[in-house]
Structures are given as structure tokens and as C-alpha cells.
Amino acid sequence: MTESFAPGVRVRDLTVVYKTPAGELPALAGVGLTLAPGTITGIVGESGSGKSTLALSLLNAVQPPGRIKEGSVEIDGLGDVVKLDGEDLRQVRGRKVGYVFQAAQNSLNPLKTVGKQLLDLGRSHDVADLQALVRDARELLGRMGLDGARVLDSHQHELSGGMRQRVGIMLALVLNAHLVVLDEPTTALDMITQATILRIVRDVHHERGLTTLIITHDMGVAAEVTDSLAVMYGGRVVEHGPTTEVLGAPQHPYTQGLIRAIPRLSGDIDEARALPGRPPTLGTMPREGCVFRERCPLRMDVCDTVDPAPVTRGERTVACHAVGHQVSPPRRKEYA
Numbered sequence: 001m002t003e004s005f006a007p008g009v010r011v012r013d014l015t016v017v018y019k020t021p022a023g024e025l026p027a028l029a030g031v032g033l034t035l036a037p038g039t040i041t042g043i044v045g046e047s048g049s050g051k052s053t054l055a056l057s058l059l060n061a062v063q064p065p066g067r068i069k070e071g072s073v074e075i076d077g078l079g080d081v082v083k084l085d086g087e088d089l090r091q092v093r094g095r096k097v098g099y100v101f102q103a104a105q106n107s108l109n110p111l112k113t114v115g116k117q118l119l120d121l122g123r124s125h126d127v128a129d130l131q132a133l134v135r136d137a138r139e140l141l142g143r144m145g146l147d148g149a150r151v152l153d154s155h156q157h158e159l160s161g162g163m164r165q166r167v168g169i170m171l172a173l174v175l176n177a178h179l180v181v182l183d184e185p186t187t188a189l190d191m192i193t194q195a196t197i198l199r200i201v202r203d204v205h206h207e208r209g210l211t212t213l214i215i216t217h218d219m220g221v222a223a224e225v226t227d228s229l230a231v232m233y234g235g236r237v238v239e240h241g242p243t244t245e246v247l248g249a250p251q252h253p254y255t256q257g258l259i260r261a262i263p264r265l266s267g268d269i270d271e272a273r274a275l276p277g278r279p280p281t282l283g284t285m286p287r288e289g290c291v292f293r294e295r296c297p298l299r300m301d302v303c304d305t306v307d308p309a310p311v312t313r314g315e316r317t318v319a320c321h322a323v324g325h326q327v328s329p330p331r332r333k334e335y336a
């Protein structure tokens, strides 16, 4: 790794609500998460678990009808970004925190070439050497298997979904931000390109000394590139720890279910067992107790009334009443 300016990030007690016909409901409920400087952290979890809302919160970019209701996002060198607004916030986004949001494929301006948008981005962040910026952009695009000069001369409609996604990744990296947030960066890419792009993200991460957060549905992606893995469910981080440990010896019953649901290329494909039931929506989220209990094989009486607090042992944090419980839990049942 080169000399590192990688920032640490500490999310504390973060509650984000969305306004719904039933009132403001929490999509994140008191989330805590630490990103260690220089690491790649993955966030996994089913659709609706709050992954994108957390990513947006790192840039204080939650849009109405959502809002950050409580909590803080401390980024080394920037302070609590929840307290930033206006020009301070604009400067942070892009220059200090690079990001690709989920809809990156569609976020380019259709009227301008990619190169023109790159120059606009550079100027808006007072980049002194725009030629160097273009060189860097071309190099990044080249590494991702694209003809950099040609892509910079193209408009959005001349690029495929996968090409646009790579342009998004280039734009996230090109301003040399030291914290990079990638929300589902490779969904429009086929499997082989996906693996290549993620390796490039990992290489650039190491070369430039970044702190990186990658949100993905895909446990394979998480296993391949991340150092640390956070598992989200129902607006909570239910387990977090070193990726090899979380995947190798998952402790939370949700993580165990997610891993059991991964189809494997070798062995009996029938061994992959879908996690029974569905994750809650904002409207169906239990107001008290553990939000996972309806799907949990380890459910106990306490789970109906008390939301389990995250407990940290060593490098692992788990929020589950049954983990570390000495007696056999009463209502245990196996996954169907």
C-alpha cells in the first residue's frame, strides 16, 4: 500500500426514517458500524434491509421523503457529516467521499459527453490539473477494459449498461477521494467482467490507500473482495466482523441462513436452502422485539419483546439473544 490517508468511519446510533402514509417509519434503527482505515467493508443483506440508506447516509445524501433522524457519521478529517450542509457537503461528495449509487448506470447527463462531465466534475471541485484528471480517467477506464479516449468522447446513449457502470466507478475514483462508497457497483455486468472490475476496485483501493465500502446482494462478491463484512436485516447491522470469520463461522442465525442459501458450483445444488419467509418492509417491521424472530430457528421468548443489542466479542459484533446463550433455546426448529 502507498502512504495512506485512508480515513476511519464511525457510524453511531443512526436512525433514518421515511415518511409514509402511516407516518415516519425507520429504515435504519440505531445502526452502529465502524469502517477501519484502509479496509474494504462489504454490506450484505436482502432487499429492503437498509443497505442503500446506510450508503446514502455516509454522504448525508438521504433525500426526502427520508431524513436522518438521529445519530452521527464521523469520518476522520471531516467530522460528523450529518452536521454538514451546503457548500461544505458539496465539497465532501466526490472529492473526499467518492461514490457510485445504485442507479449509476442512469445518472450520467444525456446531453453531455462523458469527458465534458468529467471536466465539469473537476472544475466544480477546483481540480488544478484537468489534463492529469483526464489522463487518470483514461487510465482507469483502460484498466476496466474500455477504450478510455473513446468513452470520454461518448454520450450516455452510446454506452451499454455495463460500460456506464464502469464510467460510474471511474468517476468515483478519479478525484482521489480516500473514502469510496460503491452501492451494487457491478450488477449490470456479466460474471467474468464483474470479477475483473472488482479486482480492479481492490487493486486501486490498495494502490491509493483507500477506505472502501461495497454494498452487494452477492455473497460471492463479498467473499472475493472484502476484508470485513456487515450483515444487515430490518434496518439493523445484525453481524459484523472479518469476512473470513463471518463467512466461515457465522454466528447470527440470519447470516447462517444467508450462507446456507448460496447455491454452490460444486456439490449438490439442492443443498442450497432458500431462507424461509420474507424480510419485513417498513410497514410490517415489528415495533418491539427482534425484527428477525419470525424467520428465526433459534427464537426464544425474550425475542418477542426485547430488540437484541449488538454485543462485541473480539473482532465480531452480533445482535442476537441466542448467541452466547448457554442453555438450549426452547423453540428451536431447523430451516425447512
Ligand SMILES: Nc1ncnc2c1ncn2[C@@H]1O[C@H](COP(=O)(O)OP(=O)(O)OP(=O)(O)O)[C@@H](O)[C@H]1O
Pocket: 018, 019, 020, 027, 045, 046, 047, 048, 049, 050, 051, 052, 053, 054, 064, 065, 066, 102, 217, 280, 281, 282
Ligand atoms: N424513498 C423512499 N420512500 C419510502 N421508503 C423507502 C424509500 N427508500 C427506501 N425505502 C424503504 O426503506 C427500507 C430500506 O431500503 P433500502 O433501499 O435502504 O434497502 P436495501 O437493502 O438497499 O435494498 P435493495 O437491496 O433493494 O436496494 C425499505 O423498506 C424501503 O422500502
